[in-house]
Amino acid sequence: MKKTRRQGPSRERLATVGEDGSRLVVHPADTRGRFTVLRRVAAVLLIAVYVLLPWIPVNGYPAVFFDLANLRFHLFGATLSVHDLWLGFFLITGLAFSLFFVTALFGRIWCGWACPQTVFLEHVFRRIERFLEGDAVARKRLDQSPWTAEKFLRRGTKHVLFLVCAALIAHILLSYFVSIPGLWGMITHSPLEHWRPFVFIVIATGLLYFNFSWFREQLCIIICPYGRLQSALIDDDSIVIGYDEKRGEPRGRTHGRERDPHLGDCVDCFRCVQVCPTGIDIRQGLQLECIGCANCIDACDKVMDRLGRPRGLIRYDSLNGLAGKPRRILRPRIILYTVLLVIGLVVASVSISRYEPATFNIVRLQGAAYYVDETSVRNQFTVRVINKTMESQRYTLEARPAADGIEGFSIVGWDAPVTVEANGEVVRPLVLRIARGAYNGGFPVRVELHDEGGTVALSHTVEFIGPDPRLFKAHEKAVP
Numbered sequence: 001m002k003k004t005r006r007q008g009p010s011r012e013r014l015a016t017v018g019e020d021g022s023r024l025v026v027h028p029a030d031t032r033g034r035f036t037v038l039r040r041v042a043a044v045l046l047i048a049v050y051v052l053l054p055w056i057p058v059n060g061y062p063a064v065f066f067d068l069a070n071l072r073f074h075l076f077g078a079t080l081s082v083h084d085l086w087l088g089f090f091l092i093t094g095l096a097f098s099l100f101f102v103t104a105l106f107g108r109i110w111c112g113w114a115c116p117q118t119v120f121l122e123h124v125f126r127r128i129e130r131f132l133e134g135d136a137v138a139r140k141r142l143d144q145s146p147w148t149a150e151k152f153l154r155r156g157t158k159h160v161l162f163l164v165c166a167a168l169i170a171h172i173l174l175s176y177f178v179s180i181p182g183l184w185g186m187i188t189h190s191p192l193e194h195w196r197p198f199v200f201i202v203i204a205t206g207l208l209y210f211n212f213s214w215f216r217e218q219l220c221i222i223i224c225p226y227g228r229l230q231s232a233l234i235d236d237d238s239i240v241i242g243y244d245e246k247r248g249e250p251r252g253r254t255h256g257r258e259r260d261p262h263l264g265d266c267v268d269c270f271r272c273v274q275v276c277p278t279g280i281d282i283r284q285g286l287q288l289e290c291i292g293c294a295n296c297i298d299a300c301d302k303v304m305d306r307l308g309r310p311r312g313l314i315r316y317d318s319l320n321g322l323a324g325k326p327r328r329i330l331r332p333r334i335i336l337y338t339v340l341l342v343i344g345l346v347v348a349s350v351s352i353s354r355y356e357p358a359t360f361n362i363v364r365l366q367g368a369a370y371y372v373d374e375t376s377v378r379n380q381f382t383v384r385v386i387n388k389t390m391e392s393q394r395y396t397l398e399a400r401p402a403a404d405g406i407e408g409f410s411i412v413g414w415d416a417p418v419t420v421e422a423n424g425e426v427v428r429p430l431v432l433r434i435a436r437g438a439y440n441g442g443f444p445v446r447v448e449l450h451d452e453g454g455t456v457a458l459s460h461t462v463e464f465i466g467p468d469p470r471l472f473k474a475h476e477k478a479v480p
């Protein structure tokens, strides 16, 4: 009987969805190899960072603490208030451009190595599944077997552990917003006393459990916008995981180490397909479903080792490199992303280096630009002081002409220090006045906000405006 060639997953259809639209569960086979080990080490480090960051104090606060109760954000010793949210624009755009830059250079390395979805799914949830239900073959068999006491026990234990892990991840996430002591206080008291965080935990745990126990790779394939963007971000010189078609084709089964001179190096063993967590066949070319996990590299390298052939039939390379064309690192998109990244970094660094613990605005009052009464010429302003620190502060205001030789100048409305509560603001009127006889025309005034130590916290220069001095003097002479 003639042997038919084994069919791999089709490029035309999602490997995880059946013809009738039903979900096909992927059970990736285990892999061993250099990238598997490195990814595991990276995952352990990333999970350790995620768990430990809320515990590590820097300047008296957790290293990363989004203190929603006080609208303050503590990032590695720097404290930003809600008034500094505009800095978040640089943070978000900086992260986006970094991701674009890394993607243009290394394809979906983020997805395969550092994305929380991959890290938790592959290195926590699948490990639990592997431990309780066995390897891929055993798991598939268990899927198809009838519900026995053993299956019920294995599946039940797995789902209880999944729920516990989902709840732990959700609690750690919450600790970034309420701190570890805050979280402990909530855990040790009735949920009714903290119903909002409790609802958050219930929803987050439910979503994480649903995602990691059932939805899994569908998140990467269907929902994640970054996956959709990759075709726009990479080009033929980006480093991706690819199959060397020139070397591998025509593929065909081989017996032992003996090489058929008519065949390429791919022995069509399907190991690369069996280990793929999204169920695709990388030999059909770069696909949107590929999350760059490198499982297929390790699997194929093992096959090549066994056959005594060089590794790298599936490898990290650019599409140009796989096609035997010259590889380029410096390309227009790399230059563009680098320039945007550098601009973003410079602007963010300057903004952060000029960060002030207070904000001070001075705005001329609406209406007449100046007022003249029997004794003086006046300009009226509104002063707004925002205290961005965690303690209440006392500020004093001083104003003096920025030009020499101006007499008879004074300010009204800021005789005593003003107390501004932590993260609060005060809006007060400020009147600048000069005696009628001393007025000789407009002049600049330097207005300074002093903190409790008497040092200048912030300053502005405003223009003192008055009537035309010649007409004013003539009027003064005419009306003694």
Ligand code: SF4
Binding pocket: 243, 248, 251, 265, 266, 267, 268, 269, 270, 271, 272, 273, 283, 299, 300, 303, 313, 314
């Ligand atoms: S693991 Fe390597 S040899 Fe086996 S089918 Fe995949 S590409 Fe071919």
Ligand code: SF4
Binding pocket: 241, 272, 275, 276, 277, 278, 279, 280, 281, 282, 289, 290, 291, 292, 293, 294, 295, 296, 297
């Ligand atoms: S094709 Fe390879 S790198 Fe891509 S998801 Fe599958 S196993 Fe991972």
